[in-house]
Amino acid sequence: MELELRHLRILRAIADAGSLTRAATALGLAQPALSAQLRRIERAFGGALFERGRYGVRATALGELVLERTRVVLPAVSELQREAARFALTRRDTERLRLGATHGPLLGALVDRLADAAPDTTVTTHVSWSERELAELLADGRTDFALAGACGSAPPPGAAHLVWRDIAVDPIFVMLADAHPLAHQREVDLAALADEKWACVPGDGCFGDCFTVACARAGFSPRRMYETDTASCAHLVQVGRAVGLCRATFPPTPGLTTRPLTGTPLHWRHLLGWHPANQRPDVAATVLAQALRAHARTAARCDTYTDWRTRAGHGIRPADCCAVALEEGAV
Structure with a gap:
């Protein structure tokens, strides 16, 4: 599977929510669908990103590394997209x-x-x-x-x-x-x-x-x-x-x-x-x-x-x- 920005946003949502159930609610997904997506993302990164426990999830060492990068990548990409969209709106030569x-x-x-x-x-x-x-x-x-x-x-x-x-x-x-x-x-x-x-x-x-x-x-x-x-x-x-x-x-x-x-x-x-x-x-x-x-x-x-x-x-x-x-x- 090729990683996309939305996969990083999913990881960020899971980490912020502290559980798959709460993250699924925040993302508007069914929990089984979110769990399946997380498994595919973890395979792409080569290892488990979260440890599942009785009271929620906790990032593994690999998960902490990935999450630390998302704190830089996601805001930067969002700002780039907004700037590009504003630029495109001002540069339209044709409908x-x-x-x-x-x-x-x-x-x-x-x-x-x-x-x-x-x-x-x-x-x-x-x-x-x-x-x-x-x-x-x-x-x-x-x-x-x-x-x-x-x-x-x-x-x-x-x-x-x-x-x-x-x-x-x-x-x-x-x-x-x-x-x-x-x-x-x-x-x-x-x-x-x-x-x-x-x-x-x-x-x-x-x-x-x-x-x-x-x-x-x-x-x-x-x-x-x-x-x-x-x-x-x-x-x-x-x-x-x-x-x-x-x-x-x-x-x-x-x-x-x-x-x-x-x-x-x-x-x-x-x-x-x-x-x-x-x-x-x-x-x-x-x-x-x-x-x-x-x-x-x-x-x-x-x-x-x-x-x-x-x-x-x-x-x-x-x-x-x-x-x-x-x-x-x-x-």
């Missing part, structure tokens, strides 16, 4: 929009819509699997808008001073190889996939916990989860290594079939965010309107999603997804 986004077809559709709606505007993009990173880019003024998402009723990522607007709520579909025995079914019962391995793009929200709870309610625990980029997920499914989890707007792909899950146990909220101090209301309204049209256009191109929408009305409500996880102690 431009900087979009951050998670992986998915909605970003391309939005860029296409903006090309028609604002042909004189230059649009640049930054793609990340981390919704939290996208929120940080907005807060620091390094992007103008962000296409992110949240699982079920989970709160939007980032600080409270950011503005987030819902674009759509989509079901999570399962991605199967065309030759899979269940690919011909109109929808797939999650319990029928108990013996499968899984593939999904990574994230730093509660989706993994909600998926685990959904599997537990179906009577099984997932055998294995491959967390990788969208193209690699598709490849793992195509070659029969795994079945995948994808948004309902996943585009038609040779060798792959997407199907709704019976009862719609998982949902994904598409969100558009911006910093109100950095955007004119008319620009924000234009981008939001185009994002709504982009989603509608993307959804209309997916026959499986169109078929599901004509039959919608079954399963739990989108807002119940994370509530179920909370009740069962996973989040």
